[in-house]
Each structure stands twice: as structure tokens, then as C-alpha cells.
Amino acid sequence: MHKDNMLTKRRVVFCFSILLFYIIGGLKLDSVLKYTSNYRTSEISGSSTKILKNTLDCSTANLTQICSASSQLITTSKTEDKDDSESPVCPEYFRWIHENLKPWKEKGIERENVEVIENRAFFRLLVLNGRVYWKKYRDVPRSQSRDLYTIWGILQLLRRYPGKLPDLDIMFNCGDRPVITSGPYYGPKARIPPALFHYCGDDRSFDIVFPDWSFWGWPEINVKPWDSLVEDLREGNERTNWNERKPYAYWKGNPSMSKSRLELLKCNVTDKQEWNARLFVQDWLQEIKQGFKGSNLANQCTHRYKIYIEGIAWSVSMKYILACDSVTMLVNPKNYDFITRALIPMRHYWPVKDDEDKCRSIKNGVDWGNHHTQEAKAIGKAASKFILEDLKMDYVYDYMFHLLNEYGNLLKYKPTVPEGATEICLETLACPVNGLKKEYLLESMVKEASDKKPCTMPPPFDPSALQAILKEKEDSIHEVETWKKKYWDNQSQ
Known part of the structure; x- marks a missing residue:
């Protein structure tokens, strides 16, 4: 009573x-x-x-x-963890958070490390005592809403774990290519690089890699929020058994985005040559008219092999391709997102060298898979398991939580609201928009503060362990190249 x-x-x-x-x-x-x-x-x-x-x-x-x-x-209303048990350890790719933030580990992040890069940022976002402020520097293209959905995702994180993140001051770039090149920030006289969040990075950059906007939906091309799409992809996988799929490598996209993609089109089947590839150019005008019904991702798990190849830089499509149970033929990427570095060749994908010999690599890979069906199916299953289980939305939020928590703890100053910034919340983002854009925002809204702790952050890589991982990747790629040479030597005899 x-x-x-x-x-x-x-x-x-x-x-x-x-x-x-x-x-x-x-x-x-x-x-x-x-x-x-x-x-x-x-x-x-x-x-x-x-x-x-x-x-x-x-x-x-x-x-x-x-x-x-x-x-x-x-x-700002803190919730208590009602589960006193130890939370499970996060997936291995969380370890790359430590590597991403390593340039600032010793000396921390000063205000000037953030503000110096505002000329390359699309927006600045601050979290102060649980309230969120935003300052816009430049627009994304009219046909996109990357900034809206990225900010929306951060607001959902704050709803999921209210009161559990430190104050934050974030500069964010919504473009395609990495921004902070390593030149002046590498070597014995290196300066501390600017702190800039972005969707991808490469081996020559210091961009802080963050989950892309499409986890909360991509209305411009009718891609659902990730929670819903994952279920569609599971159903798509079950619809066609691997053995019953077409025994070719499938790709559909915009070839004009890169030289490498234009070269890939040479691998298409012709009257004179069979490279075991079935390649399709995306007709954007037709797709727009049809509401992208012909680009339903769950309906594209119909081939035993699927090709991933970069456009201008890293592509959002990687997670959709890997989720298909098909063998992903990964044309050696120059960029990575927040999960890419955890992928191991011949465990999660078949590596394809990004050179003028791509067609021969693809034909070799398809022939190998069709003659080693158990091994090929295992590669496809390992990739889809990684995407559908280790990349479920719970882990996406936990990755964001740990990245922002570690970043916030590195700040050596007390963030303050800059001139020209405005407070934002769910209503300011969602109320002005309509149609599918609003529908996906509402669908991806966090409905309940979590009563569980985030997964337990794994420790940083031991240097020898990291080297072992990199060597395993290198050795696997070398082995596949050796197989390819032997395959084509036998073809010419």
C-alpha cells in the first residue's frame, strides 16, 4: 500500500x-x-x-x-540498470574504436582540435547536460538526407541510454571521401590531427568512423530502417536455397561513380566471352518512377555470388551484399566503415584484386565456388551471420555509445553552445518533414530507455595480435592470387 x-x-x-x-x-x-x-x-x-x-x-x-x-x-532522466549481471562482451570490431581514437589518447582533444576543422564539417553537434544543440555549416545535396538521419540516430541513442553519455562536441562530415589526410599528423614531428566524425576512413586518414545514416532509413531510395530491413533480408535468404541460386556473380549499380566500376562492366557476359558475371546498370529515372520496387534489397539474394565494388569511396551497399548468404566477391576496397576491418578474406568474402585483371579474378572465384560448394556456402553463411547478428541494431547503438563515451572522455575542455547553434529534439527534426522521410523517422524511433547496460567494451588490440590479424588477411589474399595464377595457367594449356 x-x-x-x-x-x-x-x-x-x-x-x-x-x-x-x-x-x-x-x-x-x-x-x-x-x-x-x-x-x-x-x-x-x-x-x-x-x-x-x-x-x-x-x-x-x-x-x-x-x-x-x-x-x-x-x-536527462537517468535510468538505473535493473540487470546486475555482467553485460556480454561487444563484437570484435568494437576494438577498432581504440585504434580510431589513438591519435588523441596521450594528449586528449582541445577545443582548437575541434573548431579548426569547421570549414570541412557539414554540422556541429553538442550534447550539454543531456540537451542537444546543432549548428549547420553546409547542405547535403537536395536528393539526400544524410545529416537529418545521422542526427536522428544520435538522438535515439540518447533516448536509449538517457543521462549516460558525457558532454560532447562533435564536428561531422557527411561527404563520401575521408577528409583528414595523415600527412602533417604522422611521424616524429606529427601534430595532433583535427577531430572530425565521418562515415568512412582509409589507411591514410584520421577521420573518426561512425555508423552511416541508413541504419535509420534511406527514404530517397526506399531503403527501410535497419531493424525492419534485417527481417526482410532473412526472409529473402530463406526464399532461395544457395544451391538453387544462379551460379554467377551479380552486381547492380551506378558504374559512373568510379573508374573501377566502369572497368567492371567489361566483365559482363557477351557472345564472345563468359566471365561468370551478370552485371546491371541501375536506371535511376526508371527506379524513381517505380518507387525503387525493382531495387528491393531482399529480392536480390538470387545469385550464389554478389560483387561489392566501391564508388566514389566506401558504399552503404556493403552490409546489404554481405547479408545475402551469397559469397561476396569483394573488390579490394581502399576505404572502410566501422565494421569493414573485422572482415577476413576467405572467412567472410572472396578477395578480388582491384586491377585490370578483375574479370579473370571473378571467373576464377565463381568456378572455385561452384566446384567447392560446401566451402563457398560456409563463406556466405559466415558473412550473413556477421551482418545479421553482430550488426543488429542493439550493437549499432552500443558501438555509438562506446565511441562517443570514449571520445567525450578525451575532451580537455567544457563544451559550450557556440554562436549560431540552436537546440534540437525529435519534434524539430521530424515535424517539418512528410511522406516516407517522416515514416522512417517514426519507425526508427527508440520507444523505451534500455534497462540493460551496453555490451562490455573489449580491450585495445595487443600490437602483436593486430599484426597477426593483418598478416592473416595478407596471406589469404596472396593465396587466392596464387590459385588464380594456377587456374589460368591450366586454362591456357
């Missing part, structure tokens, strides 16, 4: 506080009731947890006041 009375009192105080806040802000009572109906408080194991419904209050034009209430009620 005493516990019930206490809970009732808490609810009364909670509702009265919201009402008072909105009266002071000058909002109508019906807006207050609509807004507060989006939340309910439940008593679980003696701690109060916010259960967040998948609705927004877009009824008022004064979204600034909406943000203030949203931040106070959700983002």
Missing part, C-alpha cells in the same frame, strides 16, 4: 511539473495533454523508467519550447 501511494504521488508531481512548465511557456492545455500522453511511468524493481511511445507533438509552432520539455523529461 505504501509503495502504491508513493507511486501515485510521483505521478501527480510528474504531471503537475509538466503542466506548470507549459503554462509558464504559454502553451495551450490541449498541447500539454497531448504531449504528456506520450509518456507513462512504470515502477520496475524500485526504479522509475520512461516508456516512450512512438508519437510526436507537432501541434504547436513553438518547437523550441517543445525541445525544452523533451530534454527535461527524457534525455
